[in-house]
Amino acid sequence: MAKEAEQAAARQAVDHGPILVWGAGAIGGTIGAHLVKARHAVVFCDVVADHVAAIADPARGLVIEGPVTQFKVVAPAATPDQVKGVFRRIILAVKTHDTEAACRALLPHLAPDGYVLSAQNGLCERVIAEVCGAHRTMGAFVNFGADWLEPGRITYGNRGAVVVGELDGEKTPRAIALHALLQQVFEPDAVLTDNIWGYLWGKLAYSSLLYAQGLAAHGIADMMARPELLPMVRALCGEVITVARAEGVKPLSFNGFDATAFGPGGTEDAARASMIAMEAFNRPNGKTHSGIWRDLWVRHRATPADAQIGAVPPIGRTHGIPCPTLEKLIAMIHQCERGERPMSDANLLELLP
Ligand SMILES: NC(=O)C1=CN([C@@H]2O[C@H](COP(=O)(O)OP(=O)(O)OC[C@H]3O[C@@H](n4cnc5c(N)ncnc54)[C@H](OP(=O)(O)O)[C@@H]3O)[C@@H](O)[C@H]2O)C=CC1
Numbered sequence: 491m492a493k494e495a496e497q498a499a500a501r502q503a504v505d506h507g508p509i510l511v512w513g514a515g516a517i518g519g520t521i522g523a524h525l526v527k528a529r530h531a532v533v534f535c536d537v538v539a540d541h542v543a544a545i546a547d548p549a550r551g552l553v554i555e556g557p558v559t560q561f562k563v564v565a566p567a568a569t570p571d572q573v574k575g576v577f578r579r580i581i582l583a584v585k586t587h588d589t590e591a592a593c594r595a596l597l598p599h600l601a602p603d604g605y606v607l608s609a610q611n612g613l614c615e616r617v618i619a620e621v622c623g624a625h626r627t628m629g630a631f632v633n634f635g636a637d638w639l640e641p642g643r644i645t646y647g648n649r650g651a652v653v654v655g656e657l658d659g660e661k662t663p664r665a666i667a668l669h670a671l672l673q674q675v676f677e678p679d680a681v682l683t684d685n686i687w688g689y690l691w692g693k694l695a696y697s698s699l700l701y702a703q704g705l706a707a708h709g710i711a712d713m714m715a716r717p718e719l720l721p722m723v724r725a726l727c728g729e730v731i732t733v734a735r736a737e738g739v740k741p742l743s744f745n746g747f748d749a750t751a752f753g754p755g756g757t758e759d760a761a762r763a764s765m766i767a768m769e770a771f772n773r774p775n776g777k778t779h780s781g782i783w784r785d786l787w788v789r790h791r792a793t794p795a796d797a798q799i800g801a802v803p804p805i806g807r808t809h810g811i812p813c814p815t816l817e818k819l820i821a822m823i824h825q826c827e828r829g830e831r832p833m834s835d836a837n838l839l840e841l842l843p
């Protein structure tokens with residue numbers, strides 16, 4: 491069957507009813523707003539009552555702004571206790587550490603033949619599968635940049651990789667349909683993969699660099715432009731990728747991040763080239779600093795460190811793989827959360843092996 495015909499058949503078979511976006515912040519709000527703009531029925535759910543009120547209010551609405559696009563949509567929105575109905579497609583975009591609580595709250599609204607798509611960082615698909623069932627869990631990897639500014643306002647800072655895939659790698663009709671939908675309404679370069687775990691572990695390795703940036707004053711591109719940090723970058727990514735390989739996962743590359751360069755046999759030259767490529771990807775971006783930096787220094791709230799990169803050292807221990815640089819980074823992040831360590835570019839030097 492031709493690709494277009496296959497996508498159309500898949501859509502007809504599985505695209506029924508409105509999409510519920512659970513967690514309407516930077517990521518959920520940006521994807522959901524694009525769906526609404528393309529005239530798809532979307533219901534937003536978020537715990538921030540004033541954000542919910544803004545999205546549903548024609549006088550306020552959900553505004554997407556920034557260098558990529560600017561528009562406003564108005565859509566039905568509710569706090570978790572107000573959500574009504576059962577949905578076949580739920581996009582989950584809460585912070586990693588809120589995943590289990592959100593899954594338990596959304597469970598009554600998930601159709602028996604529906605699915606939850608994790609538009610998140612970390613290994614959230616494991617948690618969703620535990621609560622909702624593996625057959626009702628779809629994987630996603632997102633690397634576009636967005637920030638929630640205030641109720642009803644989100645900056646879409648830069649395009650980035652968007653990937654979807656079933657946990658077992660099968661190209662099911664629902665995965666084909668969802669991929670086609672995201673390509674049409676949001677990211678033309680969206681990818682349908684048979685190795686979603688490879689992308690998720692790749693993003694975990696990249697995320698370790700985003701956590702490191704969270705300790706510093708300068709942004710992601712500036713951190714990648716510091717050659718003296720190459721050993722830190724190699725140590726952090728190397729630890730994550732070594733654990734991934736022990737788990738039987740082959741981490742994948744994206745947006746300048748070269749998973750091979752940081753894996754077994756990866757050379758210093760290849761790692762340096764990847765740092766340069768990551769700098770080039772991030773340099774023009776409207777989102778200059780990581781979400782972790784924003785949690786620490788703008789929103790003054792706890793980061794998802796333990797639920798995200800913090801998941802790696804315990805998995806490493808089951809394989810006898812130590813992760814000393816990651817553990818040091820997590821401890822430093824917690825010092826920042828407690829107000830015991832100021833933001834400083836010099837923090838990164840402490841992570842040199
Ligand atoms: N922002 C970015 O550029 C990127 C983010 N990611 C990942 O995407 C995921 C979402 O992050 P992001 O959009 O930035 O986060 P945001 O904090 O902007 O949005 C999450 C929203 O979900 C709300 N929320 C928390 N708990 C619940 C719940 N139980 N039910 C419903 N809503 C809830 C939050 O409220 P409250 O604030 O009160 O907790 C917040 O409004 C994370 O895993 C992140 O790491 C991935 C790539 C890029």
Ligand SMILES: CC(C)(CO)C(=O)C(=O)O
Pocket residue numbers: 611632633634635636650700777779780781782
């Ligand atoms: C910086 C970004 C958008 C990846 O490029 C990210 O994933 C984050 O802030 O958590």
